[in-house]
Amino acid sequence: MAADSTGTSEPTGTPGLPDLSGLVKAYDVRGVVPDQWDEPLAELFGAAFVQVTGAEAMVVGHDMRPSSPGLSGAFARGATAQGADVTLIGLCSTDQLYYASGALDLPGAMFTASHNPAQYNGIKLCRAGAAPVGQDTGLADIRKLAETWLAAGPPTPAARTGTVTRRDTLTDYADYLKSLVALDGIRPLKVVVDAGNGMGGHTVPTVFAGLPLTLVPLYFELDGTFPNHEANPLDPANLVDLRHRVRAEGADLGLAFDGDADRCFVVDERGEPVSPSAITALVAARELARNGGTGTVIHNLITSWSVPEVVRENGGSPVRTRVGHSFIKQEMARTGAIFGGEHSAHYYFRDFWNADTGMLAALHVLAALGEQPGPLSGLVAAYDRYTGSGEINSTVADQAGRSAAVRAEFGAREGVTVDELDGLTFTGPDWWFNLRPSNTEPLLRLNVEARDEPTMAKLRDEVLALVRA
Structure with missing residues (x-):
């Protein structure tokens, strides 16, 4: 080799x-x-x-x-x-x-x-x-x-x-997932699914069989050369076809799976992407209700403030952890958590052996939407309360030096706290941001959230100016 x-x-x-x-x-x-x-x-x-x-x-x-x-x-x-x-x-x-x-x-x-x-x-x-x-x-x-x-x-x-x-095992897998979500009685829905020529094209038809869904398939042909677009819905460029098709079809929602179909991204009836944090909060509320209004929910430190708020409002106990599936799964096992979610659209379930399954999260979204008459955009608004920047990567020659510059600036500000659970997380009265180094590339990754768009944009630009100086 x-x-x-x-x-x-x-x-x-x-x-x-x-x-x-x-x-x-x-x-x-x-x-x-x-x-x-x-x-x-x-x-x-x-x-x-x-x-x-x-x-x-x-x-x-x-x-x-x-x-x-x-x-x-x-x-x-x-x-x-x-x-x-x-x-x-x-x-x-x-x-x-x-x-x-x-x-x-x-x-x-x-x-x-x-x-x-x-x-x-x-x-x-x-x-x-x-x-x-x-x-x-x-x-x-x-x-x-x-x-x-x-x-x-x-x-x-x-x-x-x-x-x-x-x-x-495909039929048994599909039956097991559907046994974990109450889908009886949901209203008919039209859903566009972009499989990206990945394994969603294999699993979705069997999982969705028997449900009151009109399925509009995009790129269901299994093709590991990915002739249409990368099977990476985290990149907005790979959601363009799905968003267009949802609007063209007048669909109720769209779903996009990555290549091995363990992650699921959601777009609403307007073709607008729904934050994975909002999906985490929505599924957390449903899993808590399913477990009698109690339970622990794991979330990584880059998910929105909305997630722990919704968990507490629904009787649960939120536990914050580092980014990465190994940390989520460790905390799931340690705490006996019923559910865990990440900003990257990985969703973990106690009743799925603490493993991640985007398909089960998708079924929860379909059930939540189908149980009420309103559109998905209205449903998720209750779970999407803040303005986020998304993850912004900056190539830097000196990760430690640039991080130190940010710490010196923001760590001295009155009313600002900092923790080092994963990189640096600074929290102010109406905002927070996390700056963490990549383990494999010369990058610093920035995530910012605030109560309104102007505050988020100002803070984002201020931090990036220090990172990219």
């Missing part, structure tokens, strides 16, 4: 061997195929996963990328060679893999690179019950074993070769 054009797989260890430091990330495996990794390496990852976790059986699924069937098959070969039985569920969304891991009580491996371009692929790993595997929970050990075998030769096969079976 050659180094890719960015040099992220340039060897730093044994000459002639690939360096896995740029491939094995904090929470998953992700890189360019075949430059950074290929099927022989995927086979080693499968063997290492068995040895590190002690798995006797596992479930393996994959997305629609051209390299996914081969990579997932190689992983399965490595696992069975170490004696583990493998259940292949084939094409699936990431949350469908989590469903299989939870329902079958098996460790799992999902082959996907989410919203990354076509030449990328990756693996999201979990233990039984969809418990995540990251650097501190096995991923670093998997990398070390793979590196050892790359240098010294493949591992010795187990005395017993594991079996391979195939199982279709």
Whole structure:
């Protein structure tokens, strides 16, 4: 395997061997195929996963990328060679893999690179019950074993070769999701769904079957080359087609899924994007009601002030955490939380093994809209109380120096508090902002929220002037 054009797989260890430091990330495996990794390496990852976790059986699924069937098959070969039985569920969304891991009580491996371009692929790993595997929970050990075998030769096969079976979990996944949301009696709705040629095109027809919905599909053809637009709804450019189609169809709402369909973005009947914080607040209120008006709800520190306010108003206890699914899932498990949400449109549910599923969040939105006669814009207004900047990235040569400049300016102001849970968060009487460094790029990420647009814009521009000085 050659180094890719960015040099992220340039060897730093044994000459002639690939360096896995740029491939094995904090929470998953992700890189360019075949430059950074290929099927022989995927086979080693499968063997290492068995040895590190002690798995006797596992479930393996994959997305629609051209390299996914081969990579997932190689992983399965490595696992069975170490004696583990493998259940292949084939094409699936990431949350469908989590469903299989939870329902079958098996460790799992999902082959996907989410919203990354076509030449990328990756693996999201979990233990039984969809418990995540990251650097501190096995991923670093998997990398070390793979590196050892790359240098010294493949591992010795187990005395017993594991079996391979195939199982279709799509219908069971859809039925389980619909059992968690009261959808009986909702009024008929027209919904435009942009799958971005990703796995939403596979899951949505089955999940929505039997519901009083007129479905208008956009880019449901599974195509891992993404011929229409990137499968990344976090970028507003990738919502243009959906917003136009919602208005053209006179639809009640639009939904956009990312490549592996674990994130869901919502637009209202006007074609206007709905803040993921507003969706978090709406779903939190519904989950609290479903649990008798009590429960803990996790939110990261970049979600709107609206989220903890709505949680408290509905009898719940909000818990603030760092950005990132590993922190959300840790807090979900620690606190017994019923729900968690992030500004990036990841939504986590206790009744889904604390894993994230955008599809379940989408069903909650459909139920909430269909239970009342008004438009979605009116419904979500109660959950969208402030003005936010969205995330603004600035390329800087000195992350620490620029952060220090911002701290010196705002930390000295009367009535302003600062905390360091994740980067720097400054809070004033009618505003807050968070500035945090990227772990992988020379970027500072800024999020600003205020009670009105002029205050937000003034504060945003003031901070950016310091960051970009």
